[in-house]
Amino acid sequence: MKKKLVYLLSAITLSSVSLPAFSADAPIRWKLAETWPKGLPIYSEGTHEFAERVKELSDGRLIITIDSANKHKAPLGIFDFVKSGQYEMGHSASYYWKGKDVNTLFFTTMPFGMITAERFAWYYYGGGAELAQKVYGQYGITQYPGGNGGNQMGGWFKKEINSLEDIKSLKMRIPGFAGEVMAKVGATVVNIPPGELYTALERNTIDSLEWVEPAMDLRMGFHKIAPYYYTSWHEPGSGLQYMVNDKAFNELPKDLQSILKTAMKESAFEISTRMTHEHSENWEKIKQEYPNIEIKTFPPEVMDALKAANQELIADLEAQGGLTAEIIQSQREYLRKVRNWTSISDKAYLNN
Amino acid sequence: MKKKLVYLLSAITLSSVSLPAFSADAPIRWKLAETWPKGLPIYSEGTHEFAERVKELSDGRLIITIDSANKHKAPLGIFDFVKSGQYEMGHSASYYWKGKDVNTLFFTTMPFGMITAERFAWYYYGGGAELAQKVYGQYGITQYPGGNGGNQMGGWFKKEINSLEDIKSLKMRIPGFAGEVMAKVGATVVNIPPGELYTALERNTIDSLEWVEPAMDLRMGFHKIAPYYYTSWHEPGSGLQYMVNDKAFNELPKDLQSILKTAMKESAFEISTRMTHEHSENWEKIKQEYPNIEIKTFPPEVMDALKAANQELIADLEAQGGLTAEIIQSQREYLRKVRNWTSISDKAYLNN
Numbered sequence: 001m002k003k004k005l006v007y008l009l010s011a012i013t014l015s016s017v018s019l020p021a022f023s024a025d026a027p028i029r030w031k032l033a034e035t036w037p038k039g040l041p042i043y044s045e046g047t048h049e050f051a052e053r054v055k056e057l058s059d060g061r062l063i064i065t066i067d068s069a070n071k072h073k074a075p076l077g078i079f080d081f082v083k084s085g086q087y088e089m090g091h092s093a094s095y096y097w098k099g100k101d102v103n104t105l106f107f108t109t110m111p112f113g114m115i116t117a118e119r120f121a122w123y124y125y126g127g128g129a130e131l132a133q134k135v136y137g138q139y140g141i142t143q144y145p146g147g148n149g150g151n152q153m154g155g156w157f158k159k160e161i162n163s164l165e166d167i168k169s170l171k172m173r174i175p176g177f178a179g180e181v182m183a184k185v186g187a188t189v190v191n192i193p194p195g196e197l198y199t200a201l202e203r204n205t206i207d208s209l210e211w212v213e214p215a216m217d218l219r220m221g222f223h224k225i226a227p228y229y230y231t232s233w234h235e236p237g238s239g240l241q242y243m244v245n246d247k248a249f250n251e252l253p254k255d256l257q258s259i260l261k262t263a264m265k266e267s268a269f270e271i272s273t274r275m276t277h278e279h280s281e282n283w284e285k286i287k288q289e290y291p292n293i294e295i296k297t298f299p300p301e302v303m304d305a306l307k308a309a310n311q312e313l314i315a316d317l318e319a320q321g322g323l324t325a326e327i328i329q330s331q332r333e334y335l336r337k338v339r340n341w342t343s344i345s346d347k348a349y350l351n352n
Numbered sequence: 353m354k355k356k357l358v359y360l361l362s363a364i365t366l367s368s369v370s371l372p373a374f375s376a377d378a379p380i381r382w383k384l385a386e387t388w389p390k391g392l393p394i395y396s397e398g399t400h401e402f403a404e405r406v407k408e409l410s411d412g413r414l415i416i417t418i419d420s421a422n423k424h425k426a427p428l429g430i431f432d433f434v435k436s437g438q439y440e441m442g443h444s445a446s447y448y449w450k451g452k453d454v455n456t457l458f459f460t461t462m463p464f465g466m467i468t469a470e471r472f473a474w475y476y477y478g479g480g481a482e483l484a485q486k487v488y489g490q491y492g493i494t495q496y497p498g499g500n501g502g503n504q505m506g507g508w509f510k511k512e513i514n515s516l517e518d519i520k521s522l523k524m525r526i527p528g529f530a531g532e533v534m535a536k537v538g539a540t541v542v543n544i545p546p547g548e549l550y551t552a553l554e555r556n557t558i559d560s561l562e563w564v565e566p567a568m569d570l571r572m573g574f575h576k577i578a579p580y581y582y583t584s585w586h587e588p589g590s591g592l593q594y595m596v597n598d599k600a601f602n603e604l605p606k607d608l609q610s611i612l613k614t615a616m617k618e619s620a621f622e623i624s625t626r627m628t629h630e631h632s633e634n635w636e637k638i639k640q641e642y643p644n645i646e647i648k649t650f651p652p653e654v655m656d657a658l659k660a661a662n663q664e665l666i667a668d669l670e671a672q673g674g675l676t677a678e679i680i681q682s683q684r685e686y687l688r689k690v691r692n693w694t695s696i697s698d699k700a701y702l703n704n
C-alpha cells in the first residue's frame with residue numbers, strides 16, 4: 001500500500017497535476033555579461049533592474065545573475081561570450097563588433113543618422129529587427145534594443161572651431177566610425193584609455209575629446225578644463241543592445257521567452273527615458289557650477305565637410321553590396337521619411 | 353486507507369504542492385473599457401496587443417477582454433467605469449476628466465509644454481507618477497502612461513493665418529484647454545462631432561480644425577479640402593493613459609501585478625513608437641497624393657498671443673493653490689531643465 005501511495009503521489013506530481021519542470025524549487029539560472037563596470041549609473045543599474053523584473057515576472061522561475069566588466073575582465077568580449085553560450089545573455093553596444101562583422105556597425109548609431117525615437121521606429125516597425133536578425137542570426141545570437149543614450153554631445157574642446165583649418169590642427173579623442181569621419185576631414189584622431197583622458201586633456205596631449213553626454217560627462221570633470229561643449233553630429237541616438245544566445249532561448253518555456261522579451265523591451269524604454277532625465281539634471285548642475293561653459297556648433301563649412309566625408313565612407317561600404325548595402329539603403333530611406341515627419345512636428349515645435 | 357489517500361491527495365493539492373488559486377483551470381478574468389472605437393488603428397490595436405501580452409506572460413492566468421466604445425457606448429465614461437469597478441481597467445486620455453477633477457488635465461499634454469520624451473522623463477523620474485497618484489488615488493484608481501501620440505499638428509486650415517486679425521475671424525474646431533487658449537485670443541471655437549467634421553469644413557461651417565496627426569488624419573481626408581497644415585503649439589506630446597481599479601489590482605497575486613505593470617509599460621512604449629512610424633508613413637502618402645499641401649507655422653505675433661493667453665489661463669489655475677499649483681510648478685520647473693537639454697541635443701542636431 002505504501003508502495004502504491006508513493007506511486008500515486010509520483011503520478012500526481014509528474015502528470016495529473018503536471019507541475020512544470022521549472023517549478024519554484026529548481027529555477028532556471030542564466031548569466032548576463034555586460035560591457036560596463038559594476039554600478040555604472042543607468043546602464044549597469046538598468047541591467048540589474050531588468051534581472052530583478054524577470055525574477056518578479058516569472059515568480060522566481062528565471063534567475064539572471066549579472067557579471068560586470070570587473071568580474072569577466074572582457075568589456076569587449078560580450079559578443080563572443082554570448083555566441084559561445086558561456087553567457088546566455090549580454091548587454092553592450094552593437095558597433096563594438098564592427099571588427100568581427102561590419103554589418104553590426106549600423107545597429108547603434110550613425111553620423112548624421114536617426115535620433116532616438118526615429119531609430120526605435122525603424123527598428124520595431126521599419127525593418128530594422130529583420131535586418132538585425134540577418135546579421136546576428138549567423139552567429140546564433142538574437143539582438144534586441146537595450147536602451148538609447150540619446151543624442152550625444154559633439155565633445156569638449158579647449159579651443160573654438162571656426163573653420164576647417166581649425167579641424168586640421170586638432171588632436172581629438174573620438175573612437176569608431178565617427179573617428180574615421182573626423183580623420184578624413186583632417187583631424188588627428190587618437191585613442192586614449194578612459195582613465196587617462198582627463199590628464200591628456202589637461203596637459204594638451206589632446207585638444208578635445210568626445211565622451212557621452214551630461215549624464216555621464218559630469219563625473220569625468222572635463223568641463224573644468226575645456227570650456228567649449230559642442231553639439232552633436234556623430235552619434236545622434238546611441239542604441240545599446242541586449243544579445244541572447246538562440247540555443248538557450250529556444251530551451252526556455254514559451255511564457256519565459258515572452259517574459260524575457262517583454263522585460264528587455266521595458267528595459268530599453270526605461271534606460272532611454274532615464275537618460276533623458278539624467279542628462280537634464282546633470283546639464284543643470286554643470287551650468288550652475290561652471291556658468292562660463294559655452295555651447296557651440298561647428299560652422300557650416302566644417303559641418304558640410306563632415307557630411308561629405310561621412311557620405312564617402314558610407315558609399316565605400318555600400319559598394320560592398322549584399323547585406324551591408326541592404327542595411328544602408330533601409331536606413332537611408334527610413335531616415336528620409338521619418339525626418340520629414342520629425343521636421344514638421346518636434347523640430348518645428350521646438351523652433352517656435 | 354482510501355480515506356487517508358483522499359486526505360493525502362487533498363493535502364498535496366491544497367498545501368504541500370501549494371497550487372495557487374489562479375491555476376490554468378480558473379484564470380482571473382478582467383475587463384478593460386477603452387474610449388476608442390473597435391479596431392481604431394494603433395490605439396485599439398495597442399490595447400489588444402497589451403491584453404495578448406498579459407495572457408502570454410501569465411501563461412493564461414490573467415485574461416483581459418476589451419470593450420470598445422461600440423460596445424459600452426460611453427467613450428467618455430471610462431473614468432467612472434474604472435472608479436466603480438464595473439471595469440477593472442480602462443484606456444483613455446487623462447484630460448477628458450477635467451470636468452470631474454481639474455487636476456487630471458495635466459497628465460495628457462499642455463500647450464507649449466513638454467514633448468513626448470520630456471513628458472515620459474517627467475512622469476517616471478521627475479515626480480509625475482507621484483503627482484498622478486495624489487490625483488487619481490482619491491478615486492481608488494491608479495493611472496499609468498498608455499502611449500503617446502507624439503507632437504500633434506496644429507490643424508488643417510482653409511486659409512492662411514498671417515496676423516492676429518486672421519485668428520479673430522477664424523471659426524475653428526479645437527476642443528479642450530487649447531480651445532480655451534484659442535478662444536482667448538479671439539477665435540470662434542466650436543465643437544462638432546467627429547462624424548460631421550468633414551462636411552462642416554467642406555461647407556465652410558468652420559474654417560479650420562485640429563484633429564490629430566498624419567497617422568490618424570489621413571483616413572479623415574481633410575487634406576482634400578484644406579490645403580494648409582499648421583505645425584504644433586497646443587498638444588506637443590499627447591499622452592494616453594491606462595487606469596486600473598486599486599481594489600481589483602490589490603487582489604491580484606504579486607507576480608500578476610508585476611506582469612500587468614510591465615505589460616502596460618511595454619504598451620506605452622510600443623504605441624508611442626508605432627505612432628512615430630505611422631505618422632512618417634502617412635505623411636509620405638499625403639505628400640505624394642496631394643503635393644500642393646503647404647506646411648505653415650503661425651507668425652510670431654500669433655504665437656506670442658497664444659503663449660500669453662496660455663500663461664494667463666495657467667496662472668488662473670495656479671492661483672487655486674493646493675495640488676493644482678503643485679502640479680503646475682512641477683511641470684514648469686521640469687520643462688525648464690529638460691528643455692535646456694533638448695535644446696543643446698536633439699534641437700541643435702535637427703537644425704544642423
